[in-house]
Structure formats: C-alpha cells, structure tokens
Amino acid sequence: MAQPQFEEIVETFEFLDDWEERYRHVIEIGKAMDPLPEAERIPATKVDGCASQVWLVPQIEGQGPSAVFRFHGDSDAMIVRGLIAILKALYSGLSAGDVGKVDAGAEMARLGLNDHLSAQRSNGLRAMVERIRQLSARTAAA
Numbered sequence: 372m373a374q375p376q377f378e379e380i381v382e383t384f385e386f387l388d389d390w391e392e393r394y395r396h397v398i399e400i401g402k403a404m405d406p407l408p409e410a411e412r413i414p415a416t417k418v419d420g421c422a423s424q425v426w427l428v429p430q431i432e433g434q435g436p437s438a439v440f441r442f443h444g445d446s447d448a449m450i451v452r453g454l455i456a457i458l459k460a461l462y463s464g465l466s467a468g469d470v471g472k473v474d475a476g477a478e479m480a481r482l483g484l485n486d487h488l489s490a491q492r493s494n495g496l497r498a499m500v501e502r503i504r505q506l507s508a509r510t511a512a513a
Contacts, residue, residue, distance in 0.1 A: 396453075421446075435513060451495065
C-alpha cells in the first residue's frame with residue numbers, strides 16, 4: 372500500500388551505506404519541503420508529545436472514507452522536518468479510509484529509523500502518526 376514517493380525514499384536509503392548518510396538524507400528531504408505559513412502554526416495544528424515544535428495541517432479532498440488525504444507540516448527541528456516529509460510520502464494521496472490501514476512502524480522500519488532515532492524522536496514520530504490517523508479517521512467518519 373506504500374505510496375510511490377515513499378518507495379523512492381526506501382530505494383534511496385538502500386543505496387546509502389551508513390546511518391550518517393541516511394540521517395543527512397532525512398534532513399535534506401525536510402529542507403526541500405515548503406515551510407508552513409505562520410498562520411497555520413496554531414495550537415489546533417500543533418502535535419503534542421513531540422520534543423520539538425511540530426505542526427500538521429490536513430488537506431482533505433472530498434468526504435467520507437474515499438476522501439483523498441493529504442497534509443502539510445513543519446517543525447523547528449531539521450530532522451523532524453525530514454520525518455514529516457517521509458510521513459507525507461507515506462500517507463499523502465491515500466484515501467482517508469486507507470490511512471489507518473498503513474502499518475507506519477513496519478514501513479518506517481524499512482528505512483532503519485527505529486534503530487537510530489532517540490527515544491524522544493521515536494515518541495514524537497509515534498505522536499505524529501497518531502495525529503495523522505486521527506485526522507483521517509475523522510474525515511472517513513464524516
């Protein structure tokens with residue numbers, strides 16, 4: 372079910388020899404992402420449970436389970452911006468009904484992230500995934 376953009380990231384990671392190169396690549400992916408406008412950096416879009424500041428803003432096309440789910444996000448930490456970009460590649464374009472079916476842990480494990488993120492970053496990543504699931508579940512139920 373993984374999106375083509377996510378598969379491209381997986382393929383790139385397979386060519387990078389060590390974790391330092393992969394870490395730099397995550398940061399580069401984040402740098403390439405458009406920044407979130409200040410007007411969208413509000414308490415309602417802020418993700419709790421992250422050590423750094425994280426905002427996720429849904430962009431839904433349609434209604435109900437077949438609505439197309441996309442989101443934009445940002446963080447004040449470069450590595451977290453990269454993680455947001457990876458989550459965008461994993462989830463954006465799926466139907467709201469399919470977002471909850473994605474095993475984010477297993478997909479992220481394909482990148483080897485589980486072994487190299489600090490406990491705080493791992494908790495933050497889980498919090499971002501949970502927020503994405505909540506946003507899509509609300510859309511699917513509408």
